[in-house]
Amino acid sequence: MLRETSGPRSAARPSRPWQLTWLVASREIRLRVKTRVFVVTSVILLLAVALAVALPAILSGKRKPDRIGVVGGTTTTITSLITEAGRASGGQALAVSEPSLATAEAALRKGDLSAVLVPGQEIIVNQVPLGGVTGSVATLQQLAGLAKLIQTVPGAAQAVAHGVALPVRGLEPPKASLSSRLTGLFTVIIVWILISTYGSQIALGIGEEKSSRVVEVLLSSVRPVQLLIGKVLGIGLLALAQAVAMVVVFIVAGFASGSDLVHGATLGVVIVGGVFIILGYAFYCTAFAAAGSLVSRQSDVNSTIMPVQLPLILAYALSYTVIYANGANTFYHVLGFLPPTAPIAMTVLYASGDVPVWQVVVAAALTAVGTVWMARIAVRIYANSILKTGPRISFRQAIRESRRA
C-alpha cells in the first residue's frame, strides 16, 4: 500500500489495557496537580491539620503557673495550700514569699503576681473580675478559708496538705480516652472531606467529558471500563497522597508539640481511619462516576451526586453523638457494618472504644465486598449512560436500562 513520507510514521501499536488505564489516570493527576487550586487547598489542609494537633499542646504548655504572693513569708502549710489550690483548679500555683504588704501590692500591680494571700485575713487581686475570681485563686479562696476555720483542729493543716478533694471512682472504666475520640473525630472529618471532595471531582470530570462530547472520541480507542478506572485511579492516588501527607503532618506535628493525640491507642485510630479512607474512596468513587455519567450538563452534577453523598452525611452528622458520649446506640452500630456508612461510622466506633478489633475487620471486609458490588453496578450505569444526551437520566432509569443492556 502506498504510504506517505512527509508526516511522522504511524507508531500505533497494540497497547495493554492497563497502559491505557494508566494514561487516563496520569492525565487526571497532571491536570490537577498543576492547578493553583490544588496547591492552595493542599497547603491549607496540611496547615489546618498541623494547627489542630499542635495548638492545644502549645497553648497548654505555655500556661504559666499562677504566682501567689504570701505576705509575711511562706510556711509548709501555706505552700501546700497554694499548691493544692493550683492542682484542684486544673493548673499550677506557686507560693512566693513577700516581706511586706506594700511590696506584695507593688508586685501585684506590675503583674509579677496573680494574687496575694494575707494568711488568715484576705486575698488581694489586681482587679476582681465581674463574675468573681476563677481558677486557682477561687480554689485558694475556699481552701484558705477552710484552713482558717479548722486551724484549731490538731493535724487539720497536714490533712489539707495531703489533699482535700475526695477521689471520684467510676464503676466502669472509660472505654476510650478523650484524645482517642478526638483523633477519631479528626479522622472522620478527613474521610468525609476527601471522599466528598474527590468524589465530586470524579463526577464533575465525567460530566465534563460527557457534556463536551469528548467522550465519544475517547471511547473510540478506550473501553468505558478503562476510562472509568483510569479516572478514579488517578484522582484516588491524589486523594491518597493528600491523606498520607495529612497523617505524616499529624504525627510529626503531634510529636514535635508533645500532643496527647499521638500517644498510645490513638495511633490505632489513625490506622483504622487510613484503611477506611481507602475503602471508603473505593466504594464511593465508582458511584460518583455513575452519577456524573447521568447528566448532560455539568451544572446538573450537584443534584445527581446528592443521593450518593447522603449515607456519608448521615454517618458523619451522627458521629458527634458517639464521640461525646459513652457508648453508641444500636443504630449507629448497624451503620458501622453497612458498606456506605462503615468508612465513617466504624472509624468513630473504634475511636470511642465501642467495638473490638474483630468487628472492625468484619466491617472492612463487608465494605470491600460492597465495593465490588457497587463497582459492577456503577460501571454498567456509566457505560450505558455516558453517550446518552438529552435530559438528565434518573438513577432508577439508569439501573433498569443497564440491566437490560
Added chain:
Amino acid sequence: MTSAELEIDGLRRRYGTVTALDGLTFGVPAGQVFGFLGPNGAGKTTTMRAIFGVTALDAGEIRWRGQPVDEAARRTFGYMPEERGLYPAMMLFDQVEYFARLHGMDAAAAAKAAGYWIDRLGLSGRGRTRVDALSHGNQQRAQLAVALVHDPELLVLDEPFSGLDPGGIDDMSSILAERAAEGVTVLFSSHQLDLVEDLCEAVAIIYRGRLVVAGAVADLRRGDHPRLAVRVAGDRTAAWSAGVGSAVASVESIRTDGTAEIALTNSADSQAILDLARAAGAVEHFAFEDRSLSEVFRVATGASVGQAEAEHAAASRTTSVTTGAGL
C-alpha cells in the same frame, strides 16, 4: 466494488421501537474518499459508532481487511464524531498528544506527531492555547488533528462538512483527498447529498437503516439510462418530444422552461433526437446531463431527502426513545 477494505455486513440495531439499522450492507474500497450519504435519521451515525464499538449491534458484523474489527484494529482508525468534542480546558498540544498516546504511540512519537499536525492544519503557535479559547474554525481543525494524529489507516468522519464555510469545505476536502492519495481509506458521512458529490469517488446512500444504492459517483449520476436535456425555442411544453420513440428513450420530465429530460437506453441514437428537435424549431439546449445524487435518492426511494428528514423529525418528536444519536 471489489476488494472492499472495510465491510459493513448486515448491521441491525433497534432502539425500543425505532429501527436504526435494518440489515445495512456495503463495502468501502481501499484508498478512496468514500461518501456515506443519506437523510438525517437514516442510520449513518449509528453505523459509524458501531465501527468504533461505541454502539452495540443487535446483529451483523464489521470487517477490516477481512477480519472482524477488534480493539487493535480500532487503534489504527481515526474518528471525528458528529458531535465534536475535546477537553475544553486542556491545551491544544497536550490534547492532540494525549489522543496520540491513547492510540498506542509512545511519548516521543506522540509529541512529534502532535507538533506536525498542529502545524500542518494551520494552528502553528496555538499549541499552548486552551481549546475553548480557539475560534470555532480552529476548534474544527483541532478535532481533525485529533483524528489524524496517529496516522490512521482508516479515517471515519461524521458530517465533517457541516458548519464549514466554503473555504473550510475546500480545506477539508483537500485534506481528505490527500490522505486518500497516501493510501488511507476515508469514510465520511453527509446528509447534504449534492454538496459532496464532487468530493468523493464512491458513495453508499442509505435510508431507514438500509442501503439504497452504492457505487462510483460517476456511474450513479449517469445511471443506466444517460440523460439528455433538450430545449426547443418557443416550445414551453416540449410538445416536440411527443415524437420520441419509447423503445430507445423515454421522456422523464419537462422542466418549466420547456427543457425535456430524456432517458436513453444504450442503443439510443442521440443524434436522431437532435434531428427530431431541430425539425420542431431552433434548438437552444442540447446536452448530456448527470443526475444529482439527491435525485438518485428520490428515484430510488420515492421520497425526496427533505421529505425523508421531515418524516424522521416528526417520528423523533413522538417517540421518547433515546437512540444516542444526535439529530
